[in-house]
Amino acid sequence: MPELRKDPITGRWIIIASERAKRPIDFKAAPATLRGAATCPFCEGNEASTPPEISAMRYPNTRANDRGWRVRVVSNKFPALRVEGDLDKRGEGLYDIMNGIGAHEVIIEHPTHKTSLTGLTEEEIREVIWVYRDRLQDLKKDVRLLYGLVFKNVGETAGASLEHSHSQLIVTPVVPQQVQQEMQGGKHFLDYRGRCLFCDIIKQEIETGDRIVVSEPNFVSFAPFASRFPFETWIMPKRHMTHFENLPQHLIADLAHILKATLAKIEGALANPAYNYLIHTTPFDVGEVDYYHWHIEIIPRITRVAGFEWGTGFYINPVPPENAAAFLREVRIS
Amino acid sequence: MPELRKDPITGRWIIIASERAKRPIDFKAAPATLRGAATCPFCEGNEASTPPEISAMRYPNTRANDRGWRVRVVSNKFPALRVEGDLDKRGEGLYDIMNGIGAHEVIIEHPTHKTSLTGLTEEEIREVIWVYRDRLQDLKKDVRLLYGLVFKNVGETAGASLEHSHSQLIVTPVVPQQVQQEMQGGKHFLDYRGRCLFCDIIKQEIETGDRIVVSEPNFVSFAPFASRFPFETWIMPKRHMTHFENLPQHLIADLAHILKATLAKIEGALANPAYNYLIHTTPFDVGEVDYYHWHIEIIPRITRVAGFEWGTGFYINPVPPENAAAFLREVRIS
Numbered sequence: 298m299p300e301l302r303k304d305p306i307t308g309r310w311i312i313i314a315s316e317r318a319k320r321p322i323d324f325k326a327a328p329a330t331l332r333g334a335a336t337c338p339f340c341e342g343n344e345a346s347t348p349p350e351i352s353a354m355r356y357p358n359t360r361a362n363d364r365g366w367r368v369r370v371v372s373n374k375f376p377a378l379r380v381e382g383d384l385d386k387r388g389e390g391l392y393d394i395m396n397g398i399g400a401h402e403v404i405i406e407h408p409t410h411k412t413s414l415t416g417l418t419e420e421e422i423r424e425v426i427w428v429y430r431d432r433l434q435d436l437k438k439d440v441r442l443l444y445g446l447v448f449k450n451v452g453e454t455a456g457a458s459l460e461h462s463h464s465q466l467i468v469t470p471v472v473p474q475q476v477q478q479e480m481q482g483g484k485h486f487l488d489y490r491g492r493c494l495f496c497d498i499i500k501q502e503i504e505t506g507d508r509i510v511v512s513e514p515n516f517v518s519f520a521p522f523a524s525r526f527p528f529e530t531w532i533m534p535k536r537h538m539t540h541f542e543n544l545p546q547h548l549i550a551d552l553a554h555i556l557k558a559t560l561a562k563i564e565g566a567l568a569n570p571a572y573n574y575l576i577h578t579t580p581f582d583v584g585e586v587d588y589y590h591w592h593i594e595i596i597p598r599i600t601r602v603a604g605f606e607w608g609t610g611f612y613i614n615p616v617p618p619e620n621a622a623a624f625l626r627e628v629r630i631s
Numbered sequence: 632m633p634e635l636r637k638d639p640i641t642g643r644w645i646i647i648a649s650e651r652a653k654r655p656i657d658f659k660a661a662p663a664t665l666r667g668a669a670t671c672p673f674c675e676g677n678e679a680s681t682p683p684e685i686s687a688m689r690y691p692n693t694r695a696n697d698r699g700w701r702v703r704v705v706s707n708k709f710p711a712l713r714v715e716g717d718l719d720k721r722g723e724g725l726y727d728i729m730n731g732i733g734a735h736e737v738i739i740e741h742p743t744h745k746t747s748l749t750g751l752t753e754e755e756i757r758e759v760i761w762v763y764r765d766r767l768q769d770l771k772k773d774v775r776l777l778y779g780l781v782f783k784n785v786g787e788t789a790g791a792s793l794e795h796s797h798s799q800l801i802v803t804p805v806v807p808q809q810v811q812q813e814m815q816g817g818k819h820f821l822d823y824r825g826r827c828l829f830c831d832i833i834k835q836e837i838e839t840g841d842r843i844v845v846s847e848p849n850f851v852s853f854a855p856f857a858s859r860f861p862f863e864t865w866i867m868p869k870r871h872m873t874h875f876e877n878l879p880q881h882l883i884a885d886l887a888h889i890l891k892a893t894l895a896k897i898e899g900a901l902a903n904p905a906y907n908y909l910i911h912t913t914p915f916d917v918g919e920v921d922y923y924h925w926h927i928e929i930i931p932r933i934t935r936v937a938g939f940e941w942g943t944g945f946y947i948n949p950v951p952p953e954n955a956a957a958f959l960r961e962v963r964i965s
Binding site for chain 1: 634636637638639640641642643644645646647648649711723724725726778780782783784787788789790791799801803807808809810812813816817820828829831832835839855856857858859907908909910911928930935936937938939941942943944945946947948949951952
């Protein structure tokens with residue numbers, strides 16, 4: 298059973314995923330290269346190579362764990378958290394521990410061996426987004442679970458071990474510190490200014506314009522003012538919206554459009570870099586609030602995080618976000 | 632001039648180091664391999680290849696920027712922060728900016744081309760520690776500056792660009808968020824329990840013993856209970872001590888000993904992994920306090936940080952710290 302441990306100094310949680318455990322010798326080997334098409338467990342026809350299907354977008358008259366799907370959700374083969382069991386919160390002297398209860402799912406985005414989400418049509422990306430929404434809505438029903446993070450690792454540098462385009466969903470029994478921090482920032486601003494910080498950011502970015510990457514009627518993508526990484530880009534709905542999983546159906550096409558356009562620009566500018574993206578949304582047990590706004594953070598992994606970053610939480614970014622955005626705006630996509 | 636920008640949501644600072652600026656095309660190239668001995672600017676005899684010397688441990692009758700040194704401190708050739716100028720704190724609508732005032736120095740640890748600190752004798756490591764202490768004491772006199780982080784990047788994965796053994800020092804005009812978090816954690820504990828959290832951790836670790844790596848009369852190294860990374864190891868003075876730069880001279884030999892022994896064990900266990908270490912100490916403008924305790928954090932870089940970690944601040948660690956410590960205890964060092 299994986300274990301959640303709380304750092305008594307910072308309050309940060311970590312997951313000891315002992316089932317992924319390795320002996321020191323395992324770290325000496327060179328990192329494995331990404332598994333390509335020949336042996337890909339995510340390709341149609343290889344359904345038996347993954348854990349059983351949790352849900353799928355399927356053609357009529359096809360069966361679970363067989364061909365005929367368009368988007369497929371399975372458990373992670375090496376889950377960081379597991380859904381069975383009790384939290385069993387306990388202490389060990391100074392320290393706090395609970396069982397690693399949660400969920401860790403993989404969303405396989407296409408039946409063929411696409412290596413980028415931008416290789417999918419917008420119609421296909423809509424289905425991927427629909428599945429994100431659907432899985433969050435489903436897992437939210439489990440009262441033990443407080444937060445669901447949808448994320449994507451592309452490329453070995455960004456932590457991917459398979460190249461077939463996929464996302465992941467980890468659902469945790471505590472609210473992550475990063476989200477708590479963002480919510481606190483939003484609350485302080487609301488107390489002080491009486492407005493939503495995220496809405497104000499969108500307003501200022503649209504007015505100044507120099508950090509905008511793509512602006513559409515319902516969504517905007519931009520390089521954040523204090524970008525941690527070169528070409529970091531966020532996507533936000535222009536209207537206030539707290540929970541990603543409540544995304545109204547009529548906006549899904551618009552989100553698919555801006556997500557594909559923004560990723561295609563980043564891929565074009567940086568020659569298909571490794572990247573992560575993640576969706577920050579409001580915790581399951583928090584209702585509609587005035588101070589938090591869901592968003593997608595896209596992080597190209599082209600610089601290295603070193604001792605200074607680990608030691609301070611500061612980041613050194615060699616590319617001013619205004620320059621990154623100007624460059625991305627110019628990238629032509631087909 | 633580099634710029635410090637504050638993220639309005641989280642309060643996190645980032646440094647836009649435009650003088651390190653790169654065009655997108657620069658990120659397309661494969662990462663440079665580490666510069667080896669043949670062209671090393673840090674080797675004795677190549678003093679002209681670095682910015683001018685700030686200070687050095689030298690043999691008698693030798694001149695600055697010439698041969699005859701044992702430890703040498705120079706400015707970073709591509710500094711993230713600069714010492715000249717005013718902070719000029721200002722706003723830009725929602726956002727906060729200040730000039731990138733500070734210092735960014737490189738501590739070259741040996742005149743010959745050593746690629747690891749463990750290749751130095753303990754006597755030589757004492758001089759390196761002495762230089763850390765000395766540079767912090769000197770920069771602390773600048774009232775604009777609030778925090779000094781000594782850190783080390785070893786190996787390309789850990790952000791090093793030169794293999795010659797060296798450390799860095801970045802001094803900032805704000806207190807980093809990581810340190811603020813640790814201090815807040817320490818304060819809460821002091822308020823609640825009336826004791827120093829760090830001292831209590833040391834006490835519990837020594838009592839249970841299963842996360843101890845090396846224990847000596849004055850210092851201990853151990854795998855933290857909530858280690859973020861496999862084989863993460865911290866070194867702490869056993870007695871309460873807030874500021875690293877006040878390290879009494881009689882403890883420097885003991886610190887050199889445990890630092891070398893701990894690093895040698897990590898290098899032995901993991902076949903010379905890339906790693907970072909960093910020294911967390913109390914901010915310059917905070918006096919002796921009951922709630923914070925300087926320490927060294929050693930972070931082997933053998934796993935990748937992926938979307939889940941960026942999105943949550945959670946870390947997934949596949950090696951229980953008890954296992955890591957048991958393994959490190961067994962590593963025999965010469």
